[in-house]
Amino acid sequence: MFAAPRILYFTAEDHYLYHSAGRALELEAKFSGDEAGISAFRDYLRGQRGALFAVVADLAGEDFHEEQIPSLRGADREAILSRRLAQRYRDTRLAAALSLGTVETAERRNERVLLTSFTNTQQLTPWLDALQESGARLSGVYSIPLLAPALAKKLAARETRLLLVTANHAGLRQCYVENGKLRFARLERTGDMVPQALAVFVRSETQRLVQYLVTLRALPREGSAVQVVVVAPPGQKAAFEQALTSDARLQFRVMDYADALSHAKLKRVPEGAAAEALFLHLAARRAPSEQFASREDRRRYRIWQLQRGILATGIGVFAVCAAFGGYRWFQVLSVRGDAADQTAQASAAAAQYSRITAAFPVTDTTTENLKATVVEFRRIAERTANPEQAFRHVSRVLERNPQFELDALRWSIAKPAELRASPNAAKPPPAVPAEGVADALVVVELSGRVNATQRNDYRGITAQVQGFASALIGDRYELVRTQLPFDVTSEGVLSGDIGTSAETGEAPRFTITLSRRLP
Amino acid sequence: MKFTREELRRLALPLVIALVLSAAGGSIIWSADQALASAQRVLVAAQAERRQDNERLARIAEEEREVRATIDVYQQLKRLNILGEERRLEWADAITRIRTQRELLDLRYVVERERLLTSMPGKPANVDFYASTMKVGLQLLHEEDLLRFLDDLRESGNAFYAVKKCDITRVGQGIGGATMAPRLRADCDIDLITIIDRAAKK
Numbered sequence: 037m038f039a040a041p042r043i044l045y046f047t048a049e050d051h052y053l054y055h056s057a058g059r060a061l062e063l064e065a066k067f068s069g070d071e072a073g074i075s076a077f078r079d080y081l082r083g084q085r086g087a088l089f090a091v092v093a094d095l096a097g098e099d100f101h102e103e104q105i106p107s108l109r110g111a112d113r114e115a116i117l118s119r120r121l122a123q124r125y126r127d128t129r130l131a132a133a134l135s136l137g138t139v140e141t142a143e144r145r146n147e148r149v150l151l152t153s154f155t156n157t158q159q160l161t162p163w164l165d166a167l168q169e170s171g172a173r174l175s176g177v178y179s180i181p182l183l184a185p186a187l188a189k190k191l192a193a194r195e196t197r198l199l200l201v202t203a204n205h206a207g208l209r210q211c212y213v214e215n216g217k218l219r220f221a222r223l224e225r226t227g228d229m230v231p232q233a234l235a236v237f238v239r240s241e242t243q244r245l246v247q248y249l250v251t252l253r254a255l256p257r258e259g260s261a262v263q264v265v266v267v268a269p270p271g272q273k274a275a276f277e278q279a280l281t282s283d284a285r286l287q288f289r290v291m292d293y294a295d296a297l298s299h300a301k302l303k304r305v306p307e308g309a310a311a312e313a314l315f316l317h318l319a320a321r322r323a324p325s326e327q328f329a330s331r332e333d334r335r336r337y338r339i340w341q342l343q344r345g346i347l348a349t350g351i352g353v354f355a356v357c358a359a360f361g362g363y364r365w366f367q368v369l370s371v372r373g374d375a376a377d378q379t380a381q382a383s384a385a386a387a388q389y390s391r392i393t394a395a396f397p398v399t400d401t402t403t404e405n406l407k408a409t410v411v412e413f414r415r416i417a418e419r420t421a422n423p424e425q426a427f428r429h430v431s432r433v434l435e436r437n438p439q440f441e442l443d444a445l446r447w448s449i450a451k452p453a454e455l456r457a458s459p460n461a462a463k464p465p466p467a468v469p470a471e472g473v474a475d476a477l478v479v480v481e482l483s484g485r486v487n488a489t490q491r492n493d494y495r496g497i498t499a500q501v502q503g504f505a506s507a508l509i510g511d512r513y514e515l516v517r518t519q520l521p522f523d524v525t526s527e528g529v530l531s532g533d534i535g536t537s538a539e540t541g542e543a544p545r546f547t548i549t550l551s552r553r554l555p
Numbered sequence: 556m557k558f559t560r561e562e563l564r565r566l567a568l569p570l571v572i573a574l575v576l577s578a579a580g581g582s583i584i585w586s587a588d589q590a591l592a593s594a595q596r597v598l599v600a601a602q603a604e605r606r607q608d609n610e611r612l613a614r615i616a617e618e619e620r621e622v623r624a625t626i627d628v629y630q631q632l633k634r635l636n637i638l639g640e641e642r643r644l645e646w647a648d649a650i651t652r653i654r655t656q657r658e659l660l661d662l663r664y665v666v667e668r669e670r671l672l673t674s675m676p677g678k679p680a681n682v683d684f685y686a687s688t689m690k691v692g693l694q695l696l697h698e699e700d701l702l703r704f705l706d707d708l709r710e711s712g713n714a715f716y717a718v719k720k721c722d723i724t725r726v727g728q729g730i731g732g733a734t735m736a737p738r739l740r741a742d743c744d745i746d747l748i749t750i751i752d753r754a755a756k757k
Contacts, residue, residue: 338556339558339562339565339566342566343565343566343569344569346566346569346570346572346573347569347572347573349573350569350572350573350574350575350576350577351573351576353573353576353577353580354576354577354579354580355580356580357577357579357580357581357583357584358580358583360584360587361580361583361584361586361587362587364584364587364588364590364591365587365590367591368587368590368591368594371591371594371595371597371598372594372597372598374598375594375597375598375601376601378598378601378602378604378605379601379604379605381605381608381609382601382604382605382607382608382609385605385608385609385611385612386608388612389608389611389612389615392612392615392619393615393618393619396619396622396623397622397623397626399622399626399629400629400633400755400756401629401752401754401755401756402677402678402679402754403618403621403622404677404678404754405677405678405680405682405752405753405754405755406621406622406625406626406629407621407622407625408675408676408677408682409625409629409632409638409675409677409682409750409752410625410628410629410632411625411675412673412675412682412684413628413632413637413684413715413750414628416672416684416715416717416748417715417717419717420715420717420718421718422705422718423701423702423705423718423721424702424705424706427698427702442725443724443725444722444723444724444725445722445723445724446720446721446722446723447718447720447721447722447723448719448720448721449717449718449719449720
C-alpha cells in the first residue's frame, strides 16, 4: 500500500535512478542522456509496472517569470493560469504556476504568480513517455528549485529573503526564496574544482545573482544583508567559511553536508551523491504540491491515490467505529456490573426478608393477602349491625310508655344518601362525620298507636308522641322524623269532629324514624 | 475528473473493502448500542427490585406487627369457613336445624345468586369478597325468636352474616286458642359473605 518511491534525478548529461527506503537513499541505476539511456530505462521499466516514480530535474534552462492575475478560485483561476502558461511557453506539458500571494491594487485584488518551465522540455519528454508507456505511476515532475523552499525550511533557514546554495551533481545551484516561496534559481556548471576555488566561485556567483535580482527588482537596492545558506560539500566547510565572509550585502551561513543530511533526516546516501540527495529525499518523502507534470501524466498516480484514500477512509471509519463501539462496550460492561450489584443487593435483601419472616407466625397465605383480607373484612364488619341492640333499646322505652303499642318495626342498614332521598323525610338526616367512617346508618322505623288518648285530642296526642320520640333519642340514636295521625303544619290540612257520636274508638297512629351511625 | 471503465474497475475493490469496513464498524456500534440498551433495561429492573426489596425489609417490623395483629382474625375466618367457597348445603342444613331446635312455626328462605362484593389487590393474587343475599320470612310468637334465629345463624358459621334489613309486623293477637298462632311476622335480607383468598394454601 505504501510503495517506496523511485526518484529519477535528471541532469543535462546523465540521469540517476534512486530508491527511497525510509531514511536512506539508494542508487538503483544510472542512465546516459542519449537514446541508449532511454532504451535502458525502458528495459528497466518493464519489470516496474505499477511502481511509483518521481522525476527531479536539475537543468540549467529553467525559466521563472512573475505575473499578476485577478484573484480567482477554482476553474476560473485554472483557466487563466493555463492561458498565461500557454502564452509564455510553447510546450506546456511541463509548466507550472506557483502562487506568491495576493497583492491589493487600487482597482482590484490580484494574485502574484510565478510561471516556470524548462526552456527545453524535449529532453524530458522521451523519459516521461517511457514512464507512461510502462504503466508506472508518476507522482510528479519536480525541479531542484521547486524543492528549495522545503529544504530551506528543513535547514532551519527562515529568513524573509534567503539564498540557498548547494553544490549538486549538475553544478552549483542557487535558489532565491522569499517569504518561503521560490522566486528565482540558476544553475552554473562547476566541473572539477578544488574546494578553495569552489568556495570563491560560490562567492562570486552569489554576488552576481544578487546583482541580477536587484536588477530584476526582486531584491531591494538598499536594505539589510541577504542571508545565504551554503551547504558545503563533505569536508569543505572550513575552506568555504574562509572564503565566504559576510559583508553588508551578504550574510553567509555555511552548513556542513553531514549536518544538512541530519536536518533533512536522511541517514544514508549513495557514495558519490552530492547535495542533490537532500532534494531527492524531500521529493520522495515530503514532496510539495507544486510540480510540472500534467494531469494526464499523473493520472495513474491520482487513481492510485484515490484507491489509497478510499481504503484509508474505510479503515478510518472502521477505526472510529471500533473505538466508539469499544467505548460503548465498556459502558455495557459497567452497566452490567451495576445491574449485577443491584441484583446482588436485592437478593441479599430478599434473603434477609425471608430469614426474618420465617420467624413470623405461620400463615396460610402471603402477608399482603393476609392484611388485605382482614382489613377489608373489618371494614365490612364495621358497616354491619345486629338488630338486637335496636330491639332492646325500643323495648326499654316502650316499657316506660305502656300507652304506646307498636304495629311494625322496620330495621335496616342504609346509607345517608338513601335516607335523605326518602320521600317522607321530614328533617335532614344526621350529618356524616368529617372522618367519613360512618358511611352507613342503622335506620329504625316504628309504626304504632297511642292508647288511652282521645283521637280528637290533638294537643295531647302530639305531646305524647313527641315525648315518646324524645324518649327514643339516646344510646346514639337520633330522631329522623315523626309522623303524627294528623298534620299540624301550615302546609297540611287539619280537620276535627268534636262532640259527634261517630267515635270509632280506634287509637291514633304514628310513625317515628330513628337512625344510628355505624362506627 | 472522468474515470474510464478500467479506472472504475480499479476503484471498485477498494470501494467494496471500504464499504465492508464501514458496515463492520457500523455493526460494532449498533450491536454495542443494543447491548447497552438491554443492559440499561436490566439495570433499571434490578434497581426497582432492589428498591422494593429494601423498602419491604425496612417495613418488616411493621409487617410483623400487622401479621401478629391480623393472623388471629384470619385464622378465625378460616375456622368459620368464611374463607373459602360458598357452602350452600351447609347453609340449608343450618337453617333446618335452627328451625327444628327453636321450634319456629314457619320459615321460608331464598338464597340469591352469588355476586362479587369487592376485590382487594393482593400479592400474588387478589382477595375477592362475595355475597349471596338470603331473603328469610319467619312467623314468630315473640320477637326474641328472630334474635335467637339470627344468633344461631351467626354461630353456624360457613359465612359472615350481615343483616341488611328486618321488618317485623304484627299479624295476630297471640296465644288464644288450642293452637299457637303467630303474633309477628319477620322478613329479613341477610348477606352471606364469603372470602376467596387466591393465594391461600389449599
